[in-house]
Amino acid sequence: MATNFASHHCLVVDDFQGMRYLMRDMLRECGAVHVEMASNGKEALQRLLERRYDIVLCDYNLGQGKNGQQLLEEAKLRQLIGPATTWIMITAEKSSDWIMGAVEYQPDSYLLKPITADLLLSRLEKIAVRKQAFADIAQAMSNKQYTRAIALCDERLAYDTVNASELQRLKGSLLLDAGEIDAAQKLYETVLANREIAWARTGLGRICFQQGEYEAARDHFQISREQAPGYLEAYDWLARTQQRLGDAEHAESTLSAALKLSPNSPLRQKSLGELALQRGDLDVADAAFRKSIAVGEHSILKTPEAYLGLAKVCSKSSRSDEALKVLKSVQHQFSDDDVALRAKSAEGMIYTQENQLSKAGAVANELKQMLQERATRPDSTASLEVAELMLATGQRDQAVSLLQDVVRNNHEDNLLIDKVQAVFDSANMKAEGSNLVEACRREAVELMNSGVLLARDGKLPEALAAMRGARDKLPANARVLFNFAFVAVMYLQKLGTDEALIEESRQALREANRVSPGEKRFSQLMDALNKLEQR
Amino acid sequence: MNPSSPQPDLATILASSVHDMKNSLGLMGRLLAKHEAVWTGISAEAQSEYSHLLYEVNRMNANLISLLTLYKFGKGLYPFDPQPCQPAEICEEVAMQHRVLLSASKVVLHIDVPDDLVWHFDADLIAGVLGQALTNAINYTTDTVRIAAGVEHDELWLAVEDNGRGYPPQMLVDSRKAVSGVDFSSGSTGLGLYFAEHVAQLHRNRERIGSLRLENGGPLGGGRFVITLP
Known part of the structure; x- marks a missing residue:
């Protein structure tokens, strides 16, 4: 039962030298040999980048900069x-900060x-036993092999x-990830x-909720x-x-x-801000967004939405200068193409509200340039916001093509499509917009089915080519991605294994799972690919 | 102080002072325990005073932790979320925290808890309650204390027993029959008991609720502190 810690690499993180040495000595008493130390979050991250540690002893309070919880979150996410x-x-x-955070x-x-x-020794040994018990399940989970992880549970x-x-508990959440709703429900009811x-x-x-x-x-x-x-x-x-039930209060x-x-929690503060903003409660929204920004300062969980939300609150409260300042700072804080698009769009909208049309036009041109220069398509939210500004500044074609792209890639997401329609509506393009949306939806359905019909007729190479074309056109459409993988699996089963195609299909599935998590087809198709590989 | 500044909340001042006192008592306890060896060669009387000193520090520390926790309960700030726990692990850790006090007091501790027992409860609260009961038992026992646990009538029971003279009759309690009616004016035992009862009643499983009993007898024949959790 006793674990030998001599081969373990340990890291002690504490801002007080005395405590660091005390912890180090205790670890040595437990049998550890390799113990390194860091006095703050930044130093600790440096160490964690350099090597994989087996044991980290971390004080919650680390003085200025990150606290222990923020360090843990960053280490896990990265x-x-x-x-x-x-x-x-x-x-x-005992503080609520991490006990009440998300399980992960x-x-x-x-x-x-x-x-x-x-x-300390007693805890370390117990954790080692528990880790051992869950090691293979954790491995399957990190490979997203849900079916295997469930079987191991x-x-x-x-x-x-x-x-x-x-x-x-693990099995329940795995069943949900794998889209096995009935089994999950049964498990929860048995536990309860x-x-x-x-x-x-x-x-x-x-x-x-899901239903x-x-x-x-x-x-x-x-x-x-x-x-x-x-x-x-x-x-x-x-x-x-409660929000879905229309009970924002x-x-x-x-x-x-x-x-x-x-x-x-920067995320929860941000959510509160968004709710309050939606209700028109600008004071609460202002305070929540600011708090989210403040507590997120050293956190990897900080969100651009807090800044964008605060800018909206400022602009609604006729504090345009402050709003523009916040929009500058969000681009500074997040080097992300979508964030830059959203910040710029918001800036342009402020100018249009203030009737500074030439300034708004300049921003719109800048955005056009940014869209041309980037290699990937913007996410849906950024697309909607850019389109709104384009319509407000008379760049109709640009706006329509962005909105079409959103609909084609999300043709089953009614909430999002309502938002697209709302953008058309506010630009007095209700009927025209509705026709465009409908056409895009049809187009997406056709593309989605293109390969599947050919595959049913046994024309597998043609089917694969058609689905590949559909995927290239609609790279974020989960249905299309699933169907691509589905046709690829049929192809592989009939015509023999091809490693490159297996990897291509896995990539499509991972993207589909990111866009639309918790679908049964994800784990089914992943399993099928694993089987093909083992042949 | 500027007269227009907001009135500080007395409870908050008390809580932060308690926090400070707890830290300094914790340090005292650590220093006392660290010099354990020095005290072994001294007279019996001094040894007994040393163990008494440890006992008082332990008791005060536990009281302050109870106060802080009660403060959080009161403000709705305690993150109460029962988890599956192994009573054997908790009892082992409580015993470790009392190692020096046990040896200075020349009291033997038996732990009689099945290893594979798992139950849902708040480990920190229960460890706190058991720790206080154990400190108390070490003080009042003759030479032996015992921690035991088991499941009966679909409830977990955890008991701390000693072979001392037992509780005086007016202290015997069964929270299921009557609230203990802890009288804070009467002296030292109030807070620990109040805390334990509160913690017991926080633990619920649907309509059932935890309980606390102080009784005499049991395998060791002295006082017996029992908390049950549904």
Whole structure:
């Protein structure tokens, strides 16, 4: 049972030298040999970039700059640590900041000061045992092999009673990822038959949400919130559901309640700002966006939307100068092409509102240039915002082509298509816009089916060529991407394995899963590709 | 202070002072424990005073943590989210935290908790409650204390038992029959008990609710502190 830590690489992160040495000595008492130290988040990131660590002991308070939680989030998101790394957070008292964060950003354990070497050793050993138990499942999960991960959970559930609850939680979320809704629902109901458990209740709520049963979803999330007020995921879902039910007021108070428990979440603060802005509650929106920006200063989870939202609030409150300043700063903070497009569009809209038409026109031309220079297509939100400005400045063709592209790539996303229509409406192009949308939808459906019909007739090479063409035209359309992979699998099964095509199909599937997660076809087609490879 | 500045909230001042006191007591406890070896060669009386010193520091530290937690409960700021836990692990850690106090007090601790037991509860709160009960038991026992756990009637029970003289009759409690009616004016035991009862009742499973009992007897024949969690 005892783990040998002699070969482990350990990192101690603490801003106090005395504490660093104390931790290092404790790790040595536990049998560790390779112990390195960092005194702040920046230094720690440097170390984490240089090598893969097995154990990280990190104090929550790191003085100026990132705190321990922000460091962990960045390390996870940038994949500087993997599921095999043990991360222990050290803190003076139980705080809601990380306990209440999303599961994927939680440390493996936290230790309340004062810490002793025997306590540390005992924790390290327990975590090592747990990591071992979950190692193959974690591996399958990071390869997005949902079917395999689910099978591994089942295998383990048959004998591992100690980890049963965690295994069921994992299995539930894997079933949702794999689009196995019925199985997930059954699992959650079985768990809830024994005891009220927040993740299972929230899981049921998510299923109802996905099926558009918003009232039932709301009830589930509310039960979860009452039973486990510290399980914040339920609050986020509840707010989303209340919004779908048109109850923006309660959605706002739900988010406020969650933020009382975890004020340092840049994403949740941003969501509150967006809700308040939508309700026209400019004071609340202003404060929430500012708070999101402030708490996100050192966080990898900071969002451009907080800045863009704040700019909108400023411009609505007739503080255009401030709005323009915020738009400058968002481009400075995020070197991202889509963010630049959105900031520029917002800038142009401010000029049109102020009747500074030549300035607005100049911005529109600048945007045109930016669109020509970039290699990839802009995301839907950026496209919509750019199109809005183009219409306002009379660049009709440019706007129409952007909006057509959005519809073609998302022809089944009704919420998004409503937004496209709204942009046409506000430019007095209601009927014309509606015709354009309809035509694009038809076009997308035709492209989507093009290869599938040929494949059914047995014309596999022609089918593959047709789907490839469709994919190149609609590179972000999940239906098209799935159908491309589907036809490719048929082709491979009939005409023999081709590694390049397998990889091409995997890439299409990964993109489809990114655009539209939780679809059954993703794991089915991935499994089929894995089987083909093993032949 | 500027008369127009907002009135500071007394509860917040108290909480932040308690926090500060807790840190300094924590440091004291660590220093005391660190010099454990020095105290072994001294007279029996001094040894007993040393163990008493450790006991008081432990007790105060636990009290301050209870106060801070109660403050968070009151403000709706405690992140209560029960998780599947292994009582055996929690008990082992509680024992580690009491290692020095146990050896200075020459008290033997038995842990009698099944390894494969898993139950849903808030590990930090339960560890806090058990720690306080253990500190208390070490002080009042003759020479042995025991932590035990099991499942009965679909409830987890955790007990801290000693072989001392037991609780005086007026302290015996069963929160299912009557609230303990903790009387803070009567002295030292109020806060720990109040906290434990609060923590027990925070743990619910649908309509069922946790409970607290102080009784005498049990395998060791002394006081017996029992918390049950549905």
